[in-house]
Amino acid sequence: MTRLLRKAELHCHLEGAVPPALALAQARRYGVATDAFMKDGAYVWHDFTSFLGAYDAVSGLFRSEDDYALLTETYLDDLAAAGAIYSELFISPDHAEAVGVGADAYVAGIGRGIEAVRARSGIECRMVVVGLRHCGPERVEWAARYAAAARNPLMTGFNMAGEERMGAVADFARAFDIARDAGLGITIHAGELSGASSVRDALDLIRPTRIGHGVRAVEDPGLLARLADEGVVLEVCPGSNVALGVFPDFPAHPLRRLQAAGVKVTLNSDDPPFFKTSLEREYEIASRIMGFSDEELDTMTRTAIEAAFVDEETRARLLARL
Numbered sequence: 119m120t121r122l123l124r125k126a127e128l129h130c131h132l133e134g135a136v137p138p139a140l141a142l143a144q145a146r147r148y149g150v151a152t153d154a155f156m157k158d159g160a161y162v163w164h165d166f167t168s169f170l171g172a173y174d175a176v177s178g179l180f181r182s183e184d185d186y187a188l189l190t191e192t193y194l195d196d197l198a199a200a201g202a203i204y205s206e207l208f209i210s211p212d213h214a215e216a217v218g219v220g221a222d223a224y225v226a227g228i229g230r231g232i233e234a235v236r237a238r239s240g241i242e243c244r245m246v247v248v249g250l251r252h253c254g255p256e257r258v259e260w261a262a263r264y265a266a267a268a269r270n271p272l273m274t275g276f277n278m279a280g281e282e283r284m285g286a287v288a289d290f291a292r293a294f295d296i297a298r299d300a301g302l303g304i305t306i307h308a309g310e311l312s313g314a315s316s317v318r319d320a321l322d323l324i325r326p327t328r329i330g331h332g333v334r335a336v337e338d339p340g341l342l343a344r345l346a347d348e349g350v351v352l353e354v355c356p357g358s359n360v361a362l363g364v365f366p367d368f369p370a371h372p373l374r375r376l377q378a379a380g381v382k383v384t385l386n387s388d389d390p391p392f393f394k395t396s397l398e399r400e401y402e403i404a405s406r407i408m409g410f411s412d413e414e415l416d417t418m419t420r421t422a423i424e425a426a427f428v429d430e431e432t433r434a435r436l437l438a439r440l
């Protein structure tokens with residue numbers, strides 16, 4: 119029933135969105151064995167470290183501009199069919215360099231995919247460049263400089279992901295300054311595997327308009343009030359949080375408490391097939407298990423469009439579609 123609702127997604131990692139069927143097809147093409155990270159057509163992992171291992175193995179199956187165009191088209195076609203009108207994809211030029219595709223070919227392939235799907239379904243999509251925290255401040259600054267220099271109208275934001283418990287957020291502030299000075303939107307992963315203090319640090323040191331996850335802000339009432347006051351938008355990913363054991367199950371997930379505290383929240387799938395979810399399923403969970411009304415779900419979609427890293431003309435056009 120939520121299939122009929124318009125949807126928008128701000129938080130999805132492109133390489134984390136590979137449908138298992140596409141991974142299998144790519145593995146056959148390149149002669150790669152999949153036993154280490156796939157079983158019975160699904161990805162297998164058991165903790166955050168082995169999740170990152172499976173993620174890297176799947177990412178390694180995409181090796182050319184065409185491969186990335188295919189991946190982008192496959193994901194966005196599914197998203198558009200589920201009612202989404204807007205998507206932000208987290209991309210990693212760093213990773214593209216590491217696997218030998220090269221950042222420019224990687225971005226060109228993703229851009230082609232975005233334009234192809236927009237032409238047939240009308241879905242808008244933007245790329246948000248992600249620096250990987252566990253690669254250290256120098257690599258994250260490299261990613262920021264890459265994004266800043268690109269001047270690509272489809273590349274509109276900067277983010278940091280990866281192992282949240284590694285390094286102090288202050289070490290990465292310079293990368294975010296580079297991105298902000300270039301006019302890119304700013305978001306950062308915090309308050310997922312690390313507690314409320316990581317959200318506070320992100321607000322103080324990075325000054326983002328959005329936070330990836332941020333759900334553990336519930337541990338600190340003062341912080342909740344601050345998030346509500348400052349209008350910082352949380353990119354909430356319930357399926358990911360439950361899959362990684364941040365919360366034991368959906369009834370225990372704090373989405374409702376965050377919303378009730380006046381914090382701006384949105385629904386997102388993060389790395390959907392790794393967490394046995396999809397954007398559509400996140401809306402279903404919020405509706406059926408957490409008891410959000412269709413009006414409340416519409417409000418979350420509107421919040422996502424209002425917080426999207428797009429120009430004002432595009433934002434107005436998207437809002438008019440709700």
Ligand SMILES: [Zn+2]
Pocket residue numbers: 129131279307330388
């Ligand atoms: Zn994420």
